Structure formats: structure tokens, C-alpha cells
């Protein structure tokens with residue numbers, strides 16, 4: 252059973268380690284350009300600044316996915332327009348815990364948190380079109396397919412084909 256809650260500043264090390272510990276092939280599957288990853292110390296300083304801000308001024312919200320008291324995954328929510336829309340991201344950070352149903356449950360619970368926190372009408376997710384895991388997981392978690400298009404989906408990404416999924420409430 253997975254539980255979901257907001258990430259603490261100390262837990263943002265999970266983000267830094269996950270991306271900086273990844274192989275080039277894994278980052279390619281995610282659509283991440285390794286040259287666009289902030290250096291670890293710059294990233295830590297960024298998180299410290301973000302977490303010092305009042306909640307409504309932060310660019311993003313991060314959540315951890317917990318099983319048996321351990322962090323097994325994470326999500327974040329950005330491009331937030333309160334009362335309207337936002338985008339989410341999803342990662343099971345422990346490789347051997349993937350494809351066991353954690354992602355589907357944790358995406359549902361993370362979406363509930365984002366909808367409640369920002370009074371959203373729509374929550375989008377735009378994984379790389381060739382990355383089967385998130386595309387299948389989003390559909391299973393109740394997201395609806397919108398379209399496949401070419402874009403640079405975020406500051407860490409290269410130009411790529413992404414699939415846009417939406418959850419509406």
C-alpha cells in the first residue's frame with residue numbers, strides 16, 4: 252500500500268540522486284537532456300530557495316511515494332495555474348519496485364493531492380511518447396489521451412514527441 256505526502260527539503264536529495272545517478276540511456280527514455288540537469292550543488296541551493304518561499308510563490312510542489320516507511324517514488328507538479336490547471340510528473344525511484352502497481356496507485360493519490368491543493372479543473376501529464384511505462388500508467392490511473400505532439404516539455408528536456416494526457420474534475 253503506497254502513501255503519498257509532500258516532500259520535505261531534506262528529501263529533495265532523492266531528486267538530485269535519481270537524475271544524477273541515472274544512465275544516459277535511462278535519461279534518454281525519460282526525454283531528459285543530461286546537459287540540462289543543474290549541477291548537484293546548484294540544484295540543492297535551488298531547492299533551499301524554493302522551500303524558503305511561501306507555498307503560493309513556489310514554482311513546483313514535490314511529493315514522495317512511501318511504502319513500508321521508505322521512499323519508493325516521487326512526483327512533482329508544475330506549470331500551476333491555481334483554480335485551473337497544472338502538469339504532473341511520475342517516477343518510481345527503486346527500479347525493482349516498478350511494474351507492481353505502485354505507480355498507478357501513487358499517480359491517483361498524487362493527483363488527488365494536486366487537485367485539492369490547487370483547486371484544479373485539469374491536471375496534465377506529458378511523458379515521452381516512446382516511454383511505455385508512464386503512458387500505460389496514466390491511462391490506467393484514469394487519465395484521458397489528448398494528443399501526441401513535438402515539444403520541449405520542460406527545462407530538463409530536449410525537443411521530442413510527447414503524449415499529452417489529462418485528468419478532469
Ligand SMILES: CC(C)(COP(=O)(O)OP(=O)(O)OC[C@H]1O[C@@H](n2cnc3c(N)ncnc32)[C@H](O)[C@@H]1OP(=O)(O)O)[C@@H](O)C(=O)NCCC(=O)NCCS
Nearest residue numbers: 341342343349350351352353354355378383384385387388
Ligand atoms: C512510469 C512509472 C512511474 C510507472 O510506475 P509503475 O509502478 O511501474 O506502474 P504500474 O506497475 O502501476 O503499471 C501500470 C501499467 O503500466 C504498465 N507498465 C509500467 N511500466 C512499463 C514498461 N516499462 N513497459 C511496458 N508497460 C509498463 C504496467 O504493465 C501496467 O499495465 P497493465 O496493468 O495493463 O499491465 C515507473 O515505471 C517508472 O518510474 N518508470 C521509470 C521512470 C519513468 O519513465 N518515469 C516517467 C517519466 S515521464
